[in-house]
Amino acid sequence: MNAFPAVDPIPLPAPVWLFKLLHIVTLALHFCAVELLLGGLLVATCLCFFGALRGGAPLLRLNTALSLSRRLPIVMTYVINLGVPPLLFAQVLYGRALYTSSVLIGVYWISVIFLLMACYWLLYRFNAAIERGLSAWWLGLSAWLLAGGIAMILSTTMTLMIRPEVWQAMYSASAMGNHLPPHDPTLMPRWLFMLTGGLVFAGLWMVWLAGRKQIEMPVRSYLAGLGGKLALVAMVAQVLVAHFVFHNQPDKVRESLVASPLYLGAGFAWFGAAGLILLAGAWAGFKKPTTAAVGWLCVLLGVLAAFGLTVFRDGIRDLTLLSNGYDVWHRAVVTNWPVVGLFLVLFVIGLATVGWLVSVMVRAKPVSEKVI
Numbered sequence: 313m314n315a316f317p318a319v320d321p322i323p324l325p326a327p328v329w330l331f332k333l334l335h336i337v338t339l340a341l342h343f344c345a346v347e348l349l350l351g352g353l354l355v356a357t358c359l360c361f362f363g364a365l366r367g368g369a370p371l372l373r374l375n376t377a378l379s380l381s382r383r384l385p386i387v388m389t390y391v392i393n394l395g396v397p398p399l400l401f402a403q404v405l406y407g408r409a410l411y412t413s414s415v416l417i418g419v420y421w422i423s424v425i426f427l428l429m430a431c432y433w434l435l436y437r438f439n440a441a442i443e444r445g446l447s448a449w450w451l452g453l454s455a456w457l458l459a460g461g462i463a464m465i466l467s468t469t470m471t472l473m474i475r476p477e478v479w480q481a482m483y484s485a486s487a488m489g490n491h492l493p494p495h496d497p498t499l500m501p502r503w504l505f506m507l508t509g510g511l512v513f514a515g516l517w518m519v520w521l522a523g524r525k526q527i528e529m530p531v532r533s534y535l536a537g538l539g540g541k542l543a544l545v546a547m548v549a550q551v552l553v554a555h556f557v558f559h560n561q562p563d564k565v566r567e568s569l570v571a572s573p574l575y576l577g578a579g580f581a582w583f584g585a586a587g588l589i590l591l592a593g594a595w596a597g598f599k600k601p602t603t604a605a606v607g608w609l610c611v612l613l614g615v616l617a618a619f620g621l622t623v624f625r626d627g628i629r630d631l632t633l634l635s636n637g638y639d640v641w642h643r644a645v646v647t648n649w650p651v652v653g654l655f656l657v658l659f660v661i662g663l664a665t666v667g668w669l670v671s672v673m674v675r676a677k678p679v680s681e682k683v684i
């Protein structure tokens with residue numbers, strides 16, 4: 313029996329490839345922001361925690377935590393705003409699977425909104441405390457637990473949507489949306505992959521921050537050294553988790569992934585970026601560079617890794633769904649070109665505006681960043 317609900321009789325208003333392209337671009341950017349949030353928050357929390365302990369250089373650690381914490385609320389705006397477009401594109405492409413999975417765990421799915429608001433509030437509280445010279449690691453930890461919980465709910469929904477074989481039993485057990493899916497061996501590695509990736513991104517971000525002139529020199533040097541080492545160690549951990557992500561997939565999915573030049577290429581792109589991040593991390597950890605150019609190189613490597621992982625992850629979903637009888641490319645399409653044209657113009661203007669906003673932020677007159 314086909315578990316997928318009946319297809320919407322309204323045809324797609326644009327070609328599938330266009331939706332997929334837009335989906336992948338916006339989702340890769342969402343992942344960049346998510347990784348910065350998950351990793352940056354954990355690092356700032358640890359720095360506060362260890363800064364509060366006796367010994368070492370507590371003020372240096374607190375100032376380093378501040379360079380991250382004061383940017384986290386801004387990162388959160390990008391997490392949210394770059395999460396909405398892929399959600400819309402995913403609903404258009406995979407609505408029959410995604411709506412089913414989100415309804416089946418509806419209570420958890422809807423709780424994301426409230427968890428998100430609490431997390432956002434805690435980010436401000438955490439930073440405000442650090443600015444006053446307080447450690448407040450418990451505020452950072454609470455915010456991180458909420459963010460990690462949100463990531464877990466999203467991973468659960470995205471894995472449940474490709475498991476139509478469990479939907480019927482879940483719905484029969486309860487239609488309230490309060491039951492979690494049965495064990496799925498791919499879920500934990502998938503979630504851990506995002507968490508370890510967060511630490512990689514945090515490391516790269518710290519090397520980038522080391523190039524910012526408004527931060528005091530001892531803090532910049534500390535950022536570069538610690539960031540480089542963190543990127544190196546976390547990258548090794550993420551490669552290990554990637555092994556489990558891949559090997560826990562069903563045989564058929566693994567074989568199809570390797571047989572596809574697109575997904576194989578994306579996998580190699582991710583591995584290539586991972587290798588370069590290992591080298592850059594080792595070098596930065598040892599040399600502690602404080603130049604903007606090195607920081608931008610790290611940004612480039614992070615973005616390359618994010619695109620590689622997004623395309624490969626897309627392959628896992630499409631091929632798993634295909635093996636269950638859902639072909640994302642098999643849809644009735646009646647393209648409304650004037651609307652598509654208008655959308656693309658507005659999309660490019662939107663991206664250019666965000667780029668301009670980021671550039672204004674980067675070029676803004678530096679304000680000295682240190683705790684009171």
Ligand code: HEM
Nearest residue numbers: 346391392395396398399402459462463466467470502506
């Ligand atoms: C603290 C906030 C957030 C965190 C930590 C977070 C984290 C994540 C993670 C880890 C995934 C990957 C799940 C997986 O496949 O294993 C993901 C996917 C996704 N997130 Fe977020 N997210 C956050 C907020 C949001 C928001 C506010 C939105 C939308 C309004 C959003 C939209 C999405 C979408 C649409 C996907 C998957 C898209 C797809 O598979 O096609 N996220 N997010």
